[in-house]
Amino acid sequence: MGVAQLCPGVPRALPHCWGVGQAQMGVPRVPAPVTSFLSLAVTSEQIEHLHRRFKQLSQDQLTIRKENFDSIPDLEFNPIRGKIVHAFFDKRNLRQESDGLADEINFEDFLTIMSYFRPIEMNMDEEQLDRFRKEKLKFLFHMYDSDHDGKITLQEYRNVVEELLSGNPHLEKESARSIADGAMMEAASICGPDQVYEGITFEDFLKMWQGIDIETKMHVRFLNVDTIAHCY
C-alpha cells in the first residue's frame, strides 16, 4: 500500500520516518506531522477519524485545552490520567528544543503525540528502530520528569508510582513509596549509585531499558472501530 496512493494530498518525497520529520519541525509545517502520522496508521481514514475525534473533543475549535479531556468518561478511571493529559501539552513532546507547557494544542500537535504510539514497521532498519525506540522512551521519560530538569529524581519517581498504584485502594501510600524506593535501588544497580542519588538521566533511563522489548508495549494498533458513541 503506497503512501501516496492512500493520501494523495501528501507528497511522496516527504520524509517517511518520524525521526527525520521531527528534526524538520522547528518551523511547523502543515504536512510534516501528517507525514509522521502516516507511519502510524497508514490510512487516511484513520487520520480523518482522528480529526473527527479532535473536533469532537475541542468542540469544533481549532485547538484543544486541558479541560477538553475531561469530557472523556473512560479516562476518569485512569490512575495516571493527569500525567497523560499533561504529556499532550508538554512542549518537549511536541517540538524539539523547546520546553514548558502549552496551553492549547492544535491538530498537528495532537497527531504528533499520537504518532509516538505507532507500531514498528516491517521495513525499518536497525538505525531507524533505535531512533524509534528512543523517541518512545523519551516520551515516557518526559512523563516521569515532571519538573523538566532532565532527571527523574526519587521524589518524582515516587509520585509516579503512587499515582500508578492509586488504583488499588488497599495499597497505602507508604507501600507505593517503598516500591518506588526499591525500583530506584534497582535502577542504581544498573546506573550506579551516584546517578540515583541525583536522579536518573535519560541515558540511564535508556540503560535501564536495555534488553527489554518495548515493541509490544508502547504501540497502539488503531482499529477502525468508532466509539464516538462512548463519549458525550
Add this chain to the structure above:
Amino acid sequence: MRQASGVALLLGLMVLPAALGQRSSESHKNSSQSFAIVSFKWDHVKEPYIIALWILVASLAKIVFHLSHKVTRVVPESALLIVLGVFLGGIVLAADHIASFSLTPTVFFFYLLPPIVLDAGYFMPNRLFFGNLGSILLYAVIGTIWNAATTGLSLYGVYLTGIMGELQSGLLDFLLFGSLIAAVDPVAVLAVFEEVHVNEVLFIIVFGESLLNDAVTVVLYNVFDSFVGIGAENVTGIECLKGIVSFFVVSLGGTLVGIFFAFLLSLVSRFTKHVRIIEPGFVFVISYLSYLTAEMLSLSAILAITFCGICCQKYVKANISEQSSTTVRYTMKMLASGAETIIFMFLGISAVDPKIWRWNTAFILLTLVFISVYRVIGVIIQTWILNRYRTVQLEIIDQVVMSYGGLRGAVAFALVALLDKDKVKDRDLFVSTTIIVVFFTVIFQGLTIKPLVQWLKVKKTEHREPKLNEKLHGRAFDHILSAIEDISGQIGHHYLRDKWTNFDRKFLRKLLMRKSAQKSRDQILNVFHELNLKDAISYVAEGERRGSLAFIRSPSTDNMVNVDFSAPLPSTMESSVSYLLREKTGPVCLDMQALEQRRKSIRDTEDSLAHHTLQQYLYKPRQEHKHLYSRHEIMHSEDDKQDKEIFHRTMRKRLESFKSTKLGINHSKKLNKIHKRDRGQKRRNSSVIPNGNIPSENPVQDFTLKEKDLEFSESEENNDYETLHLGKGVDFLANVTKESFADTPAGDMDHDVEMTEYSSSDDQLNQNGSVSVNPLHFFPSCLQMPWTQNYSSLENRGNISLSAVSEYIASCDPNVPDLFWESGTDMNNKETVNSGYCSEVSFKSENSQEENTLLMFEGLEDSYMKEPQEKKMLLDIEGNYRSAAARRVQSRRSFHRPKPLHHPKLQKLASLPASCHVPPHSLEQEETQL
C-alpha cells in the same frame, strides 16, 4: 550402555508379574483345603499392580533418559518414550504373543488427558494468552477446519484416481479421518516446545491453538462420525446446519462450563481457611468435575477444564495458603508429567499389535504429505490475514516454526481408536496411518525442530529476573495505552483490558477473594516481595557457603549479596579473595537441593556453630517472611500492618544507606588510616577459627537481664519471632552505644527517623569517633548489613545501626583504596565468626563480662590486635558485645522452648516462590510473564 542396563532392569520388572501369576495359581490349588497363613493372591491385586508397575516403569525410564544429558538435549523425551514403548511392547509381544496393553480411549480421555490440560490451563500465562486470543482462535478454528477439509478432500481425490487401490471408504470416511488427523495435539506440542524455548508469543500461539482446537475436532469428529453412521445418502442440508450450530454450542458451552466451575472453585477456596489441608484437593476435584460435566453434556471437555484453570488461577492462588499453593503446583506438575510420560510410552506400546496394522503405502505417505503441506499453506494464509491486525507481526521465521510445530499426538490416536469397525470399514488403515503420522511428527519433527529453530535464529525466550522497574513501566504503559485509546476514541485491546481490570477490581475480587488477599494481591507488590525474598535467599545461600568454608575471609560478604552495590564496584571486587572464591563456586545457588546438600556438608564440618547461628538468623526470617504473606487471615490486620511497615523500612534503609554513601566518605577515610595500620596483623587470620571449645548444647543458664525480658515480652506481643531475633541483634548494638558513649542518642524503636537525623547522628559519631569507636562500628556493619539490606524484617532500633550501615557503605566506596577494603572487611568477617563463638562461650561463664572477655581473648589474642591501646578498647567492646550476644542467644532459646517451631526448616523451603524451584514439568511461563 546405561540405558541398556536400565531397560534390562525394566524388563525384569515386567516379566516378574507374569511369573508370579503362574505361581499364584498353583499355590492357590494347594492351599484351598486348609487355612493358609500366607496366601499369594496375584489375581486379587493384578489390575492395580500392573498399573502401578507401568507407572513405575515409565518413571524409571525418565530417570534413565536424564542420566545422559547428551541424549535428552538432542532427542525430545517424548520420542524416547515412544521408542521405549515400542521396544517394551515388542518384548511383551514376543513373550506373551498377545498385545495386552494399549492406550484405550477411556483411560486416555478420563485419566491421562485431564491432568495435562488442567496443568496447561492453571499455569497459563493469562495476559499473553488473552493478548493473542484472536490469533489463537483463528488458527484453532479456521486452521483446523481448513486442515481437516483439505486433507480429507485431497485424500479422497487421490483415492478416486486409484493409486491407493481398493478401499471401502466414501467421502465421509475420508473427511472423518481428515478431521481427526487435522488437530494439533496439545500433549505433543507441549512436550516438544517446552524443550525448544521459542519466544513466548510463538509458543502461546501454537500451544493455544492446540488447546482450543479441541472443540473443532470434537465437533467435526462427531458430525462426520454420525454422518458415516447414517450413511452418505441421508445427509441433508439440515444435518449440516446442525453441525455448524453444534460447533458453537460445543465450544461456547464447554467454555461456559469451565468458567462456571472456575467461579465455584474460586468461591470455595475463599472459605477454606480452616481446612487448609484439603485446600489443594478442591482445585483438582472441582476442575475434574468441570471436565466430566462437559463430557457428560457432550461439550468440549478440554475447553472446559482449560478455561476452568485459566479463570480460577488468579483467585485461587490468592486465596489458598502458600503451602497449599506449592502443593497444587507440584501435584499438578507431577500428574501432568506422569500422564504425559505414560501417554507416550503407551503410544509406543500400542503400536506393537499385529492386528491393527494394515499397510497402504500411498495412503500413508500422502497423508503425511498433505498434512504437512496444508498446514504450511494454512499458516501462511492465516498469518497474512492476521498480520494486518496484529501489533507484533508474525514473521516468516515464525510461520515456519508454526507450520513445523503442528504435531499430532495422542488425541488423534485416541479418537481413531474410538472408531467403530462396523461403521468405518477402513478403521485399521486409519489407525495405522494415525500411528505413523504421530510417530513421524513426534519423533522426526520433534528431533529436527530444535536444530531448525537454532538455524533460523528464532527469537528465544530469555529468562529474566522479574524487575521492579520493568513491571512499573509496564503498568505505566498499560495505562498510557488505554488512555490513548480512550482519547483517540477507539476500542482496542487495551481499552478492553482496562475495562476488564476495572470490572475485576470492583466486583469479582470482592466476591472471590479473601479480604486479606485483596490487599496483598497486586502484581507489582508481588514482584517486590519476590525480589526481596530473592535477595534474602541469595544471602542465605551465600552465608551457607561462607559457613561451610569456615567464613574464609570474604571482604565482600555483604557486597555480594546485595546486588545493588556489587555492580558499581568491579575493581574492588576483583582485588578481593572472595571474588576468586566466588568465581570458582559459581553463581549464587538457589536450587533447593543443592542448598540442602550444602547444609549437610556443613553439619559435618567443625564449625557447626557458625552454621547454627546462621540458621537461627537466616532461615527464620525467610520462613517468617513467607509465612506472613501466606497467612491470609482476616483477623491479622496487625500482621499486615507490620508487614507493610517492614517493607517500608527496608526500602527506606536500603535507600538511605545509599544516600549515606556520600555522607560517609569522610568518615571512612579516617577509618582508613587506622585500618591500614592494623592490616598486616589482621590479614592472615581471617580463616583461622578461634580454638574455643564449643559447648553447642550447653544448658541454658540462669542469665536474666531486665532489658532482655522487656524485649522478650514485647516481641511476644507482636508474635513475631523474627522481629525478636533481629531486634535482639540490633538492640545489643544500641546497648553498646549507650555504654560507650552516653551522649549518643540511641533511639529505641524509633521507626520514622528521617534521613537528616541519621546524618546528624553520623556527625555526632564522627565527633566522638576516636580510634576506639571504629572497631565498634564494624560490628554492626558486619552483623547488620546483610539483614538490613536483604531482609525486610529488621527493626530499626537505633541510630547507631544506621551510622554503621553508612560507614559500611562508605567503606564500599570505590574511592577508598583496595587495601583498606580488604583489611576492613577481613575484620568484619572474623568478627562474625567470633560472634558465633562468643555467644556460646558466654553461656558457660555467666559471671561477669570481664571474665568473658578474658576467656575469649585467650583464643583470639595472638591473632588479633597487637597494639595495646586498641586491644584494650576492643576488649571492652568485645566484652559488651559478647554478653550481648549471649543474651541474644539465650533469649532466643527461652523463647523457643514455649513455642517450638511448628515446621522443620526445610519444609519451609518448599514454600518458596516458583522461581526458586526447578520446575519439574517446566511450563516455565508460570507467573513471571503475566
